[in-house]
Amino acid sequence: MENSIAVVGSGLVGAVLAMSLKDRGFDVTVYDKSEDIRKVDFSGRSINLALSERGWKMLRKIGLEDSIREMAIPMFQRAIHTQDGKVNYQPYGINGESIWAVSRGNLNKKLVDLAEERGVKFAFQTPVWGVDLERGVLFSAEKESDQWDEIKHNLIFGADGAYSRVRLQMQKHSQFEYQQSYLTIGYKELIIPADVEGKHQLDKNSFHIWPRKDFMLIALANTDGSFTCTLFMPFEGEVSFNAIQNISDLNVFFDIYFPDAKTMMPDLEKLYFRNPVNSLVTMKCFPWIYGDKAALIGDAAHAVVPFYGQGLNAGLEDIDVLTHIFDGAENKDWKKILQKYQDIRKPNGDAIAELSYRNFQEMSELTADPMFLLRKRIETNFSKKYPELWLPLYDRVTFSGGTYLEALKIGDIQKEIMDEVMQIDRIEHIWNSPEIEEIMKRAIQCACKETRDKD
C-alpha cells in the first residue's frame, strides 16, 4: 500500500481532493462518519455557497467546471433591501463579474458521484476517533467508546472540517498553536419558495441582502425556483434569537424589519421554529502538517465565518496549490511537498479568516450609513478610471488570482487612504472632483512605493 492515501471527510473539499489525488495515481479512500450524502435529504444548516474565481479555477483544473456550472446560478449584483421596502442594486466586480450560487447539498452529492466514477473509494459511516500520526493509522469504531480498529495508510489528509478529528490529534502534540473563537451572532436557515408557476419570487441573478446593522437576512437562488435564506442575528440581547420566543414575537420582528421578505415566506413560522440556530467559528492553527504523514486542508486548517463567501473557495484553492506543488516536485517527496504547501497556504488561511471576520460589519451596514455608500462610490469611480492603481478589496478577494494575504495588506492601505479622504472638508460635495482624484492617486502611488521598498 505504498500508494495509499486516506482523506478524512467526504465534504466538498474532501471529494475534490480525493479526485485530484486519484488522478495522480494514488489509491484514495475517503472516510466519513456520516451516511452517504447521496442517500440523505440535505438541509437545515448550510448557508448556500457562493463560488467565485478561486473555486472555479480548481474545478476547471479537474475538469468539472462545466458540469458544476449547470447547477449554479450567476449573481451579478447585490440587491440591497432597505427597511422601507426599496431595493438598491450594487454590481459585483467593476467589470461585470459574477459570483455563483450553488446548493451545498446538491454540489456535494454530485462531487461524490464524480469521485466514485473516477475510482475513489468511499467508506461512509466510518467515524475516525483517533489518529496515530507517527504510523499513519486511523482509528475507527461505530462508537468512540468501542474497541477501535486500525486503518493504515501512507498519508492522511484531514478534510474533516471545523471540528476536525485529525487536527484534534495534532493539538495534543507540543508546540501546536491553536485558537478557536465564536461570534456572538448565530444563523438560521429559512426558505423563500418558488411561486405558483415555479418561478423565483426575486431576481435570481442577485445576491439579496436585508442589512439591519446588527443583524441581516440574505437570500441566494436555487435552481428549483426557491431561495435559501439565512438570518444572521445575535444569540442574546434586545433583537436576538433569544428574544423571539413565540410566533407572535416572530411576526412582530419580521413585520418591522423584513416586511417584504415575510410576504414571500409562507412557511416562515414552521421553518423558524424547526431549524436550529447555528454557530459561527473562526479557527486558526499551526502547524497544518505532520512530517510526510498528515496534513490539514480546507476548514480543518482554517475555519472562517461565511461573510466573504470564501470558505469553500479557500479550501479549493488549498487543493489547487497542493497539486501544483506536487506536479512540480521532482521526486514526489511528500515531506517537502507538504512543507511547501503549509508555507504558502498558512499565511493566506490567516488572511481570509481575518477578512471574513471583518466583513460582517461591512455587509450589515451596507445601507445604514450614507457616508459608507459615498465611500464605496468614490472607490468604485476611482477604480474604474485607474484600474491599474486601485482594485477594490472585494474584487481582489473574489475575482482576482492574487493571494488573500496580498488582498488583506493592500486592503488595509486602501482603507487608510479612504479614511483620510472621507475626512476632507465638504467631501460629499467635492467627491467627484479632479482634486480628490489627484489626492487618491498620489496617496496610493506613494503607499505602493513604500510597500515595495519594505519588501
Add this chain to the structure above:
Amino acid sequence: MENSIAVVGSGLVGAVLAMSLKDRGFDVTVYDKSEDIRKVDFSGRSINLALSERGWKMLRKIGLEDSIREMAIPMFQRAIHTQDGKVNYQPYGINGESIWAVSRGNLNKKLVDLAEERGVKFAFQTPVWGVDLERGVLFSAEKESDQWDEIKHNLIFGADGAYSRVRLQMQKHSQFEYQQSYLTIGYKELIIPADVEGKHQLDKNSFHIWPRKDFMLIALANTDGSFTCTLFMPFEGEVSFNAIQNISDLNVFFDIYFPDAKTMMPDLEKLYFRNPVNSLVTMKCFPWIYGDKAALIGDAAHAVVPFYGQGLNAGLEDIDVLTHIFDGAENKDWKKILQKYQDIRKPNGDAIAELSYRNFQEMSELTADPMFLLRKRIETNFSKKYPELWLPLYDRVTFSGGTYLEALKIGDIQKEIMDEVMQIDRIEHIWNSPEIEEIMKRAIQCACKETRDKD
C-alpha cells in the same frame, strides 16, 4: 451516589481539591492515568515550585500549612548572578516577605498521602479518555483504542492540567472559546548537587538567577542540600537548545555565560543530554464549567508560563474561592456555585496568564540594563515611603490578597507612570529628589481617582 465527585488528575491541585471536597462530606475519587506518584522517582520535567501567599492561604485553610512548611525553604531575595561572576541581592517584598521553594514531587507525594488519610479514594493508572458531560460519565480504558468503561459521578472536576481531557471534551461543544500558544523558548532541568558535607553550594534562602537577556538559568534550593536548576532558552537560533549539539558546544556555552554555575555542576554533561527540553504553553478557555456537571480548575482552566511562580498558587486560589462560595451557598446548588466560581476566577485566570507571559522579559533583563535597575530602585524607594500609594506589581501578585486582575490593572498604571518618570531629563541624577517624589505622588493619586471614577 448522590454525593459522589470525581476529580480527574492527582496533581497538587487535584489532591488539595479532593481533600477540600471530602472535608465537606462528599464521596471523592481521584482518577489519574499515571502510576501512584508515591511509587515513582519524580524528576526530569518540573520547575521547582515557589509557594507564595495565595498558596499558603489555601493550605492553611485545609490545615496543611505546618506540615508543608517543613518541606519548604524560604527565599527572601533574588540573587542575581552577572556574567562576570558578581552576585547582587534584591530582597523580595518591601517588608521582608519571602516565597518558599518546594519540590513538586515531594509535595505531591505528601498531598496524596494526606488526602488518602482523610478518606479520598485514588484510582491510579485509570486514564480518562472521554467524558459525557450531560450524564457526568467518565470513560476509561487501559488504552484509548480499547473498549471504554463508564464511570458515573454526580460532578466532575477537571484538575488534569494543561493538556486536560475534560477540557478537550468541552472544546467539542459549540461556543467554546479556546486558545493555546507556545513560547519559542523551552526549558531543561539541571542540578547543582550538595557539597561533600551535604550542604548547599549557594545561599539556600535566595532565588538564584543568571539572567542573560534572551535566556536565563535559575536555581531553587532543595532540603537535601541540592538545587534544582532550570535553563530557559530559545529552541532555535544562535544561542539555543538546538545550537548545543555536543559536549564541546555545551562546555563552551556554560564557560561563556554561566562559568560560576558550571563549577558547581559535576553532572552537567550527563544531565544536559539526558533531560528533555520542555515546552511552555499559555492556555485560555471559556467556559470553565458545564451546568452542574463539570468544572475545570488549576492548569486545566488556565495554563500559564512559570515566570511569575504563580501557577500552583493560582490553582490553590481557585480552590480557596470555590470552597468559599460553597460554604456560603444556602442550598448547595452546584449549578450556581460553579457559575459564581467561573465568574470570579475566569478574569483572574486571564490576568495571571498575561502577567506570567510578560514576566519572562522582566526576569531575563534583570541585570542587562542599568536604567531598568534604576527604575526598580525608584519604585522601591517610593513604595517604602508611601506604602498606601504604591505597592510594586511583584509584591501585589505575590504577597497581597488582592486579585490578579486588580494587580494587572494597577501594574499597567504604575508602568505608565514609571515610563514617564524615566523620560525625565537627567533622571539618573535627580531620581532621589523631592521633585520626582512629588511627580509620582500626583500621578498615582490622579490615576487612582480616574480608575475609581470609571468603575
